[in-house]
Every structure is written in structure tokens, then in C-alpha cells.
Amino acid sequence: MSSLRDVAERAQVAVSTVSAALNGTRPVAAATKRRIEQAAAELGYRPNLLARGLQSKRTRILALLFPTPAGGFGHTEMLFATGAAEAAKELGYHLLLSPESADPVDELRHLTGLGLVDGVLLMEVRLDDERTEFLSAAGVPFAMIGRTREPDAIDHADIDFAATARDAVAHVAGLGHRELAFFNLSPGRYAESYGPAARMAGEFATAAREAGLGYADGFRPGSAEEGRQAFERLMAERPGVTALAVADDHAAAGVLAGVAARGWRVPEDLTLVLVLSSARAAAMFHPSLTTLEPPSAELGRLGARMLIDRLQGDGPPRQRLVPCRLVPGGSSGPPRAGS
Amino acid sequence: MSSLRDVAERAQVAVSTVSAALNGTRPVAAATKRRIEQAAAELGYRPNLLARGLQSKRTRILALLFPTPAGGFGHTEMLFATGAAEAAKELGYHLLLSPESADPVDELRHLTGLGLVDGVLLMEVRLDDERTEFLSAAGVPFAMIGRTREPDAIDHADIDFAATARDAVAHVAGLGHRELAFFNLSPGRYAESYGPAARMAGEFATAAREAGLGYADGFRPGSAEEGRQAFERLMAERPGVTALAVADDHAAAGVLAGVAARGWRVPEDLTLVLVLSSARAAAMFHPSLTTLEPPSAELGRLGARMLIDRLQGDGPPRQRLVPCRLVPGGSSGPPRAGS
DNA sequence: GGAGGTTGTCGAAACGTTTCGCACAACCTA
DNA sequence: TAGGTTGTGCGAAACGTTTCGACAACCTCC
Secondary structure (H helix, E strand, O other): OOOHHHHHHHHOOOHHHHHHHHHOOOOOOHHHHHHHHHHHHHHOOOOOHHHHHHHHOOOOEEEEEEOOOOOOOOHHHHHHHHHHHHHHHHOOOEEEEEEOOOOHHHHHHHHHHOOOOOEEEEOOOEOOOHHHHHHHHHOOOEEEEOOOOOHHHOOEEEEOHHHHHHHHHHHHHHOOOOEEEEEOOOOOOOOOOEHHHHHHHHHHHHHHHHHOOEEEEEEOOOOHHHHHHHHHHHHHHOOOOOEEEEOOHHHHHHHHHHHHHOOOOOOOOOEEEEEOOOHHHHOOOOOOOEEEEOOHHHHHHHHHHHHHHHHHOOOOOOEEEEOOEEEOOOOOOOOOOOO | OOOHHHHHHHHOOOHHHHHHHHHOOOOOOHHHHHHHHHHHHHHOOOOOHHHHHHHHOOOOEEEEEEOOOOOOOOHHHHHHHHHHHHHHHHOOOEEEEEEOOOOHHHHHHHHHHOOOOOEEEEOOOEOOOHHHHHHHHHOOOEEEEOOOOOHHHOOEEEEOHHHHHHHHHHHHHHOOOOEEEEEOOOOOOOOOOEHHHHHHHHHHHHHHHHHOOEEEEEEOOOOHHHHHHHHHHHHHHOOOOOEEEEOOHHHHHHHHHHHHHOOOOOOOOOEEEEEOOOHHHHOOOOOOOEEEEOOHHHHHHHHHHHHHHHHHOOOOOOEEEEOOEEEOOOOOOOOOOOO
16 A cells, blocks of 8 residues: 555655645645645555554544344344444444443453544443443443433433324324223343333323323233233233234234234224334234334434544533334224224 | 553563563563563553554454445344454454445445455355455455355355255155245345345255255245235146245235135145245244244354454365254145145 | 573664644745 | 745654564573
């Protein structure tokens, strides 16, 4: 690779002048600048990021820390990563994919000690997350996709759960439903402290109350079989429920089985709405399910942008909440007659 | 951060001695070494990757180039990335996630010119891929997940399509089926030159012939609706078919709808097998589908390892083929009576 | 007892940038 | 004409490593 020195020689100027001309860091006479730019182009000069980073203490590399949940990564998480990578690239940054080990804090200590990354993007943030404490204490700039229990002091992008729940409730209320139930994510797959599960439950209850709808929750099926059982129990306990929102794909499949087992059909006898699931997944059901699709790529992009903004200048921490997108499917309809 | 010089001062030795002691790059007296190590530990010394890379021309950073298909990224592709990142980490490397723009070659030129990465991992490789030519010409070490038309000269990890097809055929033949059909990926979602689609079709035909099974293909439904139509056409043309392998999830959903529309059931009247789809997706169907799950994470790991091996020393190009894993579901059964 | 080898350490150069103080000429102003 | 002000460019130092030749001290063997 050609270096700054090669360019300087070819343009007959000093190395420092080339640097100044190429970076616009201080004024360079127009003629000289043109000569330098031409020499650089002819040599196909590319600045060496390592040298630049070593000197300037800024690498323009971001790390995306991702956990490896036992169940594997979902489509949603993938989109965080690709969205963040794309936004980073647009702004001239690179994204390092950093798997989290058993000890995330130690991992972070290592990663940030290397001098390789300018900032860290955290995902799968828990309500109480030790990583944020470490990063704050270490003075490493970071942003979150998701949020902790007390997130106001930290840049973050997250789902607007309140708006999402309101949209979902408005959707079924608009169809005429008067009683709604919600099946949350299973406690097995996500611990209690998993933000989305906790927040979604709360916001659904609030939205249903405000809309004057009957509301049932407390079910947390994590598989098709559990979904079927939960549905049967729900129908036994609350026979008036005509609309059901489900957070787990597999559980939704079980609900459909339960519906069929009763001789019922969707959407005639039950309106079924998926929550936090991609339209892609929702389209694989029969009938296709209405879903509230999380804005994952968007959140990834926002997270990366916030982090980069933070690196470039400061200001008060910012937070962006984005609601899920309601994608209507064939599973929404008016409430069944006789309820 | 503390530097090598800080450690040297504290241990009362020269900087170069610290470097030697810590890297084992040349012998250092045991006592000195111990003193140095202690000083390093006390200061929490971490080598600066940038400085090291600048000097040694080796950054231990790999780039994973990923395209952003219009349809979005699948679970499969995600696992390539996480698998590769994990393997890289285990071997002391880092993985840079690099989104591909409209002009992948220019992208590569840029990326490799930065001096930031030691090697490149390519995924979504096409049968004729301009990226491989560029990288070979530029002398940049790389490996592929997937393979080109003539892959023998390049390190790569890919699915063993032949074994996968044989396993699938053996599975249905073992259940007693005598006639099999295959619905490939749609030409819309993947161009003709997409390797997996091309190879899978060929290997299925071969495996069926070798097993003495009747075989039908040429269908390429890309959506639920197309899947239903293809199924109806298949039944009209080849009423003797009792087993069907489908590569597209959505198409499979359509097939299930078509089966139901005929008053048939799975698996009693049709054995349905998913190909190249995750067990997770297969479990969302009702009944759950038998699937040939691609070893995506494994391929990602293998790709990263191969690339790292290549960086550390040379040898002949290596290739690893891994078959899909057959995950039995509720959609496999003996052929329907009367066929 | 000196030639030759071995062992352990040091200092300096190099990697490719950025940054900063300084030199120098040209030009303006009083 | 002396003194100040711009505009432009140069050279050197610094960032934190690795690498390599030099060299002192010690051991070994004739």
C-alpha cells in the first residue's frame, strides 16, 4: 500500500502538507492541494486506519456486544446488528461483532482495554445490567438498544411499548372486541428481568384499561404445547375473551392448534395477534397472522447513530422510542357471535 | 491506559525487554520475567492493538462481508455471523461486520486498503463471484462460506448437498415412499446463480435416481400462494407423489393450506419435509415439520477457522462440507394408502 | 589465560499517521 | 523603511508497539 510519504514525494511537498490537504485540517494553497489530490488518486492512496487511530486515539470502530442466548439468535437480534452496521458505515464507522462470554464485564474490560474501539453498543439489555455500570465507571462511551430500569442517563433506542400496546388494543377494539388476553414470553426463555417482557405486560394492561376492555394475562407459554394448554385454560377461565395477543411464535402455533381442536377457526372465532414478531414469521402461519413487528433494524440504526453522536460531541443523553409496526394479517376479524 | 513504557519503568527494565517477556518472543531471565509480569498485572496493562498492528502488519481482525438481500437477513445468515465471530474470538481474533454496498468490489478495495483487516470471510457466494477474483488478484487472504462454480482453489466451508439429499431421500424411502417431489427456492428471491438452489436441485435428482424413487421437480414457489398452486399442479400432474421436500418456508405453508383444501392431512396423506430451514422455523408449523437443518453456525465457525489457519501458515486450500441435520417432525409418515 | 560461544539486556529505528511550533516570503500600514 | 500581519509550507515529535544489531557479562575449552 502507498503511504502518505509516497504521496508527498510524488507531489513534491512535505508529508505534513499532504495530511493537511487531504483532511482539510488547515488551509493549503489551491494549486498545491490539487497536485496532492492528483498524486493521491494516482497512487490509490488510502489512509492507514491503524496509524491514524494510534495517533488520534480515535479508531472509528464501534463494538456491538451480543449475548449468545441458549435458544439461539432470533431474526430480531440479527436486524439490530445489520441495522447498526449499516448506519455505522454510512457515517464512516466500522462495527465489530463481539460475542459475549460467561463474564460480560470481564469481556468488556478486555475489549475496551485494547484501544481498538471508540465506543460500545449494548443489546439485550436487562433491567439491571452490570455492563452499564462498568462502562460508565470506565468512562467508555456507549449506547443501548433496549434499556435498563433507570435509563434516563444513558443514550438508548428502544421499542415504544406503550404506543405499541395502544395500537394493538386499538386494533382489536376497532374490530369490536371487548375482551382481550395477552400471552407473554415464557419465563424460561427470558428471565424476569428481561425488559421487553416486563414492559409489554405492563403496557398491555394499561392500554386495555384505558380503552375500557376486559383484560386477562399471566400466561407465559414457551412452546406450542404450552400455548395450546394456556389457550384451553384461558377459554375455561375467561370464555368471553375474543381477541388474543401472543408474544411467542411457538406458543401462537399451539394456540392455532387449540383453536382447531375446539372446532373453531381463525379469525371467525378468535382474533389472534402476534406481538414483537417479524412479518416474515407471521406470514408462515395459516392464516397469516396480524403482527406487531418490532422496528429492529431501525433500532440498530438509531443506536449506532446515537453512539456516534455521543463520540463526536456531547450533550444531554438522548432516547428514542419507536413503536412496533402493525402488519395486518388474516387473523384479525370481528368478535365471534354470541360472546 | 498504561503502556509498555509504564511497565518497563515499574519493572526497571527496557521497553524491548518487556515486549519480549510478555510475548515470549525471545528468552528472558526467569527473575526478570516474573518482575515484569507482576508490574504488568499491577498496572492492568493491555497491549494496544493499533500500535501492534501498525508495527507487525497483523491486526488479528477479520472482516465478514455480508450482503443485504432485499428480503432481509434470515436466521441462517445470522448464524454464520455469530458462529464465525465465536470461532474468531476463541482463536484471539476479532470479527468486523461489513455490509456490502451496491458495488461489492469497490467496497472490498476500500476495506482492504485501510490496513485494518488481515483477511476476509465471504458469504452468500455466487456460482460466479467477482469478489473472489478481486481478492485473489489483490493477494488478500480469504475464505468462503459457500462456494463458487470452481471452488477447489479456495478455502471454503459449505453444505454437503449430496449427503443432505441422500439423507432426505433415505428418510422418505425408509418410510416406504416411492415417489418424491422437490420444490426449490423461487428464482425471484435468489437468482439462478445462487449455489444452494442449483446444487440442491441437482443432488436431489441424483439421490432419488440412485434410490430408485420416482422424482419430480421444476417447481419454484416463492410464497404461500405460489406454494399452494404448485402443490395443486403437482397433484394434477403426478398424483402418485406421496412425499414432498420444500425449500421455502412460505411455500411450505402454502402446501399445508393446499393439503387442507383437499381434505387431506399431514402426515397421513402427504409427507412434507423442509429443506435448508431451521428446526426453529419448522417447529412453528402444525404439525411440526421434519426439516433438514443447515449447519449454519458450524459453517461460520469452520470458515473463520480456515481463514485463520490460512493467515498463520499456508498449505493447500482446504474445503469442508457439512451435511444438514435431519430433524424429524410430525410431518413424516408412511405413504397414503391407495397410491 | 585468552579465543570463542552463550545468555540476557539495551537502545534505536521503524510502522503511518497527526499535530504543533517555526520559518519564510509577500504584502500591507504608518 | 521599519514593523506587523497573512498565507503557506516544512520538520520534528509523538502515539505504542516490534524487531534487530550491539554489547556486556559470564562460561567453557584448549
